[in-house]
Amino acid sequence: MNERTRRPRRSAIGGVDIFGILRERISSHALPPGSRLREQDLASEFDVSRARIREAFGALEQRGLIERIPNRGAVVVRLDPRQMYDLYDVRRVLEAYVARLAAERAPEGAWAELVERFGRPLEKSIADGDFDTYLNALEALHARMVEHAGNSILADMLDLIGDKTQVISRRVIILPGRAEIGLKMHRQLLAALARRDPDAAEAEMREILSSARDYLEKFHNFVI
Structure with missing residues (x-):
């Protein structure tokens, strides 16, 4: 225990x-x-x-x-594959919009700490199989985006579906090569946020979740 x-x-x-x-x-x-x-x-x-x-x-x-x-x-509750795919589709829409708002509304320098956090030490953590550290970094980035987006309705909606997707996210992260790909994509997202580019931030977030969904479909027998 x-x-x-x-x-x-x-x-x-x-x-x-x-x-x-x-x-x-x-x-x-x-x-x-x-x-x-x-x-x-x-x-x-x-x-x-x-x-x-x-x-x-x-x-x-x-x-x-x-x-x-x-x-x-x-x-x-046992996880239903169709529901999981639907949840990722909904997240792709909602979180992409959160990324757009965060890029528009966050103050200058708001992402510096997270850019550093997603640097070489996190790369080493993934190489060492320390996926909890990576997951914690992802959760911190997500929370910061929601905070800077400043939309309480979006925050409540994401909180509601987040419980169901977190179980899956933990399993997707440990799939072969997924964490390395995810780290690269989240660095690109942070770069878009840091330069306050809402179009790029929205596109990067959509791509992150599309990629995660593709992994979910590819490895669904292992994940679900």
């Missing part, structure tokens, strides 16, 4: 963030598709009532991460 599992983090109001912890376990594949979530076991782990666990289950179900099956309980 890892540190994240042993020590439940606390929410801002002092309670255990059960939804956040379970959401993270699902996205990191610590709870793979088909896993059963038992109310009593989780209530004991987090030292809360079963009603609190059911409340977290409701939020997870609303996001499409689990389903509650009669006589079986809560189960992590």
Whole structure:
């Protein structure tokens, strides 16, 4: 059992963030598709009532991460290939627009830290098989783009579908050659953002997600 599992983090109001912890376990594949979530076991782990666990289950179900099956309980949703392709198509539209807005609205020098972060050290991390460092860098870039885009509706939409795509993204990243290709493409995206070129930033983001979707189709038997 890892540190994240042993020590439940606390929410801002002092309670255990059960939804956040379970959401993270699902996205990191610590709870793979088909896993059963038992109310009593989780209530004991987090030292809360079963009603609190059911409340977290409701939020997870609303996001499409689990389903509650009669006589079986809560189960992590298995990934449907068609739905995954559709999600990538939606992301391609939404995130390309986010990239455009971020290029237009970010202040001068806003991307310098990330340009450095996507430099040689990250290249070495990938070569060493440290995909978590690469994934963290991608998440930081995504969060910064959403922040500078300044569109709360877009942010909410991406947050909603992000839970479902994060599981797949973690698997796509480790496919042969994918991280190296992705790093090169994200460097090109950062270059477009840094020079405040919205057309290029939008095009680069579309290409990144089109390429990821192509990998998903090519290796779908391994990924899904």
